[in-house]
Amino acid sequence: MANMRKFLLIGDGSEESAAAARYAAHRANNTGGKVAVLAVIEPTSVEPWLGVGETMRREAMEEAEAALESLAEDIEGITGERPELLVREGEAIHCIRKLIEDDESISILVLGSAVKGDGPGPLVTSLSRGRGLFGERAIPVTVVPGDLSEETIKALT
DSSP: OTTOOEEEEEOOSSHHHHHHHHHHHHHHHHHTOEEEEEEEEOOOSSOOOTTHHHHHHHHHHHHHHHHHHHHHHHHHHHHSSOOEEEEEESOHHHHHHHHHHHOTTEEEEEEEEOSSSSSSOHHHHHHHTTOOOOSSOOOOEEEEETTOOHHHHHHHO
């Protein structure tokens, strides 16, 4: 079981994270691997005042859990297994780096690139600029276009 390949993806409720989840689920299903989905709650710049900070944190946690649950259902529908669901608080890049270093079974990071907007998304942009997503243990990264159809994903995996 030490050689189990785990596909890590970032679940944020976006269209591109759903495409990345489908891709990771098909790859895991076809290779005997597993899927782990990480939701990151980034710190707010609002100073806690009369519980506002705690309320914002609780709402962010609820949103993260809802996004994870939605992706978990999609992944389970493909793999027949419930994915590992993870929630971390902090800056996304630091949370991803720590998780990869702590869990040696994570062998591939699957990121979705934005369909609309001003670029591929902050994590993909960070990777392309060489900002050091990885610490001591680098792993391959698969970037999945957020608008790939189910048929295309199946053909690629």
